[in-house]
Amino acid sequence: MLFISLEGIDGSGKTTISKMIKDNLSQKGFKVLLTREPGGETFAEDIRQMILDKKNIITPWTETLLYIAARKQHLDKVVIPALKAGTIVICDRFMDSTSAYQGYARNVGMAEIDEVQNIVLGSTKPDLTIFFDITPKEAHIRLLKRKRKPDRLESEDSVFHEAVYEGYQILISENTDRIKVVNSRKPINEVLQQVDFLINDALNERLSKND
Numbered sequence: 001m002l003f004i005s006l007e008g009i010d011g012s013g014k015t016t017i018s019k020m021i022k023d024n025l026s027q028k029g030f031k032v033l034l035t036r037e038p039g040g041e042t043f044a045e046d047i048r049q050m051i052l053d054k055k056n057i058i059t060p061w062t063e064t065l066l067y068i069a070a071r072k073q074h075l076d077k078v079v080i081p082a083l084k085a086g087t088i089v090i091c092d093r094f095m096d097s098t099s100a101y102q103g104y105a106r107n108v109g110m111a112e113i114d115e116v117q118n119i120v121l122g123s124t125k126p127d128l129t130i131f132f133d134i135t136p137k138e139a140h141i142r143l144l145k146r147k148r149k150p151d152r153l154e155s156e157d158s159v160f161h162e163a164v165y166e167g168y169q170i171l172i173s174e175n176t177d178r179i180k181v182v183n184s185r186k187p188i189n190e191v192l193q194q195v196d197f198l199i200n201d202a203l204n205e206r207l208s209k210n211d
Contacts, residue, residue, distance in 0.1 A: 001206070003124070004126060005091045006018055006091065006129075007168065009165055009168070011138075011142040013188070017192060022090060030088050035092070037097065038066075038093075040074040043073050047067075052153060060102060060107065064116075068120055071117075071120070075124055079124065098117065101167070110170065126178065127202060128180065128202040130182060130199075131168060133184055
């Protein structure tokens, strides 16, 4: 049906909004699947635990390949079957996270990761990607208010998170047709309105093509 990915740095608010998006679409009568990466499937969730566990010391390329392996499992077992069944799939993070976090911030190389992901993902890529825009400094303040302990990626220093943000800006500039930006500094109801507008636009375009 429609494949939507949500992207942003840690603390951008995308996970909170994702649940509201699902509820809104369900109320309109759509079949909706809300999932996440890394994870979203039993084996992929096991990989998630390995990646995010602070006791693990993982090299950049190993980290990259673990993310992509979890993504492939998730795609084959969850995302593709749901799309074939006419479901709207909303995924909290997808391929752009790997490009920004590992490709740019870890210096693995965005072009190299693109090459690998093009092979692994094939033609199944998001129809719409929504980037929740907030500065790393503002996001850090939000993260400090959380009661849970930060995971291995969240615990990286400010230089790393600034680099992740820069990586996302490059992706946005190179994929203007697919990646749309919302201002996630605004109150949550205003952020949701921005997201709803983008999703409705994408749905109308999809439905018009099917007529």
